[in-house]
Amino acid sequence: MHQVQIYDDIYQLPERWDELSNKELVYLVKLTQKDVSLELVKIYMLLYCLKARVTRHRKNYGNQVHLSVGKESENVRFRIRRKKYLLTPEEVNSLANIFGFLFERETDKYSRTMNYYIKPDCFVNPYPTLRIRMRKFIGPDDGLYDITFEQFIYMQTYRDAMRQDPQKINHLLACLWHRGKTFDISRLDKDAALLRHLPDTQKIIMYWFITGCMINLGYHFPRVFSGQEGSIKNNVFDSQLRLLDTLANSDMTKKDAVRKGSLMDALYSMDESVRKHDELEEKIRNH
Incomplete structure (x- = not known):
């Protein structure tokens, strides 16, 4: 597991597929079935695994929080249990990149564009x-x-x-x-x-x-x-x-x-x- 520090607090986040819980896997499946960008999938997984709630600049997106995190975005406020944090978009993206292990990068041989797809690098049976x-x-x-x-x-x-x-x-x-x-x-x-x-x-x-x-x-x-x-x-x-x-x-x-x-x-x-x-x-x- 990854150990990440937010202010003075330490949290653990999955660093490979087999460290995702079944609930986290279910959440990931639901994300991949929506029209959500790769960057937002990583951010939503970050918030879900931290059990964090955005407390500012939010609007409904189904049962999730719709974020717009980029260079022009304002700082993001969120709460983990009773702790409140304020992070810059760059800090949020940096934390979310931990979930890059969910994806594989592939170059289209015709257009030479870079594509990403889910690559389940797991071998622990979630349902024995x-x-x-x-x-x-x-x-x-x-x-x-x-x-x-x-x-x-x-x-x-x-x-x-x-x-x-x-x-x-x-x-x-x-x-x-x-x-x-x-x-x-x-x-x-x-x-x-x-x-x-x-x-x-x-x-x-x-x-x-x-x-x-x-x-x-x-x-x-x-x-x-x-x-x-x-x-x-x-x-x-x-x-x-x-x-x-x-x-x-x-x-x-x-x-x-x-x-x-x-x-x-x-x-x-x-x-x-x-x-x-x-x-x-x-x-x-x-x-």
């Missing part, structure tokens, strides 16, 4: 268990380290399907949050039907968690994954089945064991296979 209509759902461990290769296969398939049909998010979530102690593909449709009742904000947070985990896996297995969100090239269902066939060495008797086995074991096997393939190609080129 869920209760939906009296049914208990068990979620994955942090980082997706405990899921099976079968869960990964279907998860990647439904991530791909969401490009055409965003409602497939319910099936995507059902690949990881399931009833019963272990994942059972025969229950996926029924689990997805129950998960459909979750609030959209919660689904987005769960999707951010999945994305963050895939990014993290991409860092650890760069030979296996490609792209900024830890995706495998052409990650449609057919490609997943080809991966399964490769890991089982085309042996039908081994496929079920591979499917039920650990994702991490499968990734290490794939990584080693790619390494040997690259090494062989290098030797061929050198000769």
Whole structure:
């Protein structure tokens, strides 16, 4: 956590995704669904995490405070509990920049303009268990380290399907949050039907968690994954089945064991296979 000093008082603010509380994540989702600039998102997150209230120059903006902080703005008055502060716009912006970790910078290759987008660099599961209509759902461990290769296969398939049909998010979530102690593909449709009742904000947070985990896996297995969100090239269902066939060495008797086995074991096997393939190609080129 960041320690910041305002006058003589010390406050703590998140410095990475996994230090955001679930309430703070919900608030962030709601901000990203409004027409709010990147700078204002950071300022609103600053005020929300400090539990601060602006006491001057405010007007309604839904349930939030609408700020105009810039070089021409007046000083900003706000209160944290019983403490009152007066900061310049530059000081507010400096504090708000702590939340720059929420965004990734990208340059448009055609216009050369700089764009920013939310990049959930997180791998702590915000919802280890869920209760939906009296049914208990068990979620994955942090980082997706405990899921099976079968869960990964279907998860990647439904991530791909969401490009055409965003409602497939319910099936995507059902690949990881399931009833019963272990994942059972025969229950996926029924689990997805129950998960459909979750609030959209919660689904987005769960999707951010999945994305963050895939990014993290991409860092650890760069030979296996490609792209900024830890995706495998052409990650449609057919490609997943080809991966399964490769890991089982085309042996039908081994496929079920591979499917039920650990994702991490499968990734290490794939990584080693790619390494040997690259090494062989290098030797061929050198000769």
